[in-house]
Amino acid sequence: MLDTLAGLRLRGRKALAVLLDPDDFEPARLRQLLHLTQQHPIDFFLVGGSLVLTEHQAALIALLKAEAPQVPVLLFPSHALHVDPSADGILLLSLISGRNPDFLIGQHIVAAPRLRQSGLQVLPTGYMLVDSGRPTTASYISGTAPLPHDKPSIAAATAMAGEQLGLRLMYLDGGSGAQHPVSAAMISAVRAAVDTPLIVGGGLNSGEKVYAALAAGADVVVVGNHLERDPGFLADAVAAVREATIGQSVK
Numbered sequence: 001m002l003d004t005l006a007g008l009r010l011r012g013r014k015a016l017a018v019l020l021d022p023d024d025f026e027p028a029r030l031r032q033l034l035h036l037t038q039q040h041p042i043d044f045f046l047v048g049g050s051l052v053l054t055e056h057q058a059a060l061i062a063l064l065k066a067e068a069p070q071v072p073v074l075l076f077p078s079h080a081l082h083v084d085p086s087a088d089g090i091l092l093l094s095l096i097s098g099r100n101p102d103f104l105i106g107q108h109i110v111a112a113p114r115l116r117q118s119g120l121q122v123l124p125t126g127y128m129l130v131d132s133g134r135p136t137t138a139s140y141i142s143g144t145a146p147l148p149h150d151k152p153s154i155a156a157a158t159a160m161a162g163e164q165l166g167l168r169l170m171y172l173d174g175g176s177g178a179q180h181p182v183s184a185a186m187i188s189a190v191r192a193a194v195d196t197p198l199i200v201g202g203g204l205n206s207g208e209k210v211y212a213a214l215a216a217g218a219d220v221v222v223v224g225n226h227l228e229r230d231p232g233f234l235a236d237a238v239a240a241v242r243e244a245t246i247g248q249s250v251k
């Protein structure tokens, strides 16, 4: 999976990941979305939420595997308890924008033996929360301050340090339902600072915002909340990803 992501970047091919929150799992609505992905294909499912209060994660993954077996499912965990061997891989997040040891290394120690046993592909990911205009669940739950929105150079140095420590992907996240997505200036500063694939998400609720994140240097964009509310957004997001891929190849 890491090679697939690195390959996307080398070929200038942009990718779309759809985030599904187990706590919002409604099988009928999910089937409708999965049906739409046949017309508008996506690259990955991310499964996770800042809390995961319900027991729906396994059922959600089972439904994805049954109805869209060709799309890889990556866990996007907020806690060691969320390791589930029925997915294909896991974004093993280290919250490098924060200074909470539990989310830098603590949860990882608790998860390590089960993770090894699970056979999941591990994708070591430098996870950076970025201020998006209001407190987000992820920053509240992790007890960390996000990176300042208007300081691309801090984000770039943070990503650089993450890469030097061996992390293989970087994820800039404005947080679920962000008021302002991560800025183009910050995305391009991080893009210039590291060679890893770059994932960007949070508040991408229009085709224009998806395109802008990709044009600034994201390799993968994540859409969650807005798609849960309006499945019709899938067509716009897929079109924006295709356009950004074409834009990349004519550069």
Ligand SMILES: CC(C)=CCC/C(C)=C/CC/C(C)=C/CC/C(C)=C/COP(=O)(O)OP(=O)(O)O
Residues within 6 Å of the ligand: 021, 048, 049, 050, 051, 052, 076, 077, 078, 079, 080, 081, 082, 083, 092, 093, 094, 095, 102, 103, 104, 107, 108, 109, 111, 127, 137, 138, 139, 141, 142, 175, 176, 224
């Ligand atoms: C080591 C393992 C297996 C887990 C720890 C993983 C770490 C360090 C997580 C970083 C901190 C954190 C709370 C991340 C949240 C990531 C996530 C799943 C975001 C999506 O959830 P939201 O959409 O923000 O929340 P809602 O549930 O409110 O929609």
Ligand SMILES: O=P(O)(O)OC[C@@H](O)CO
Residues within 6 Å of the ligand: 019, 173, 174, 175, 176, 177, 178, 200, 201, 202, 203, 204, 222, 223, 224, 225, 226
């Ligand atoms: O739900 P949205 O705002 O699309 O954000 C997706 C993801 O990046 C949040 O962690």
Ligand SMILES: [Mg+2]
Residues within 6 Å of the ligand: 021, 049, 050, 176, 224
């Ligand atoms: Mg959510």
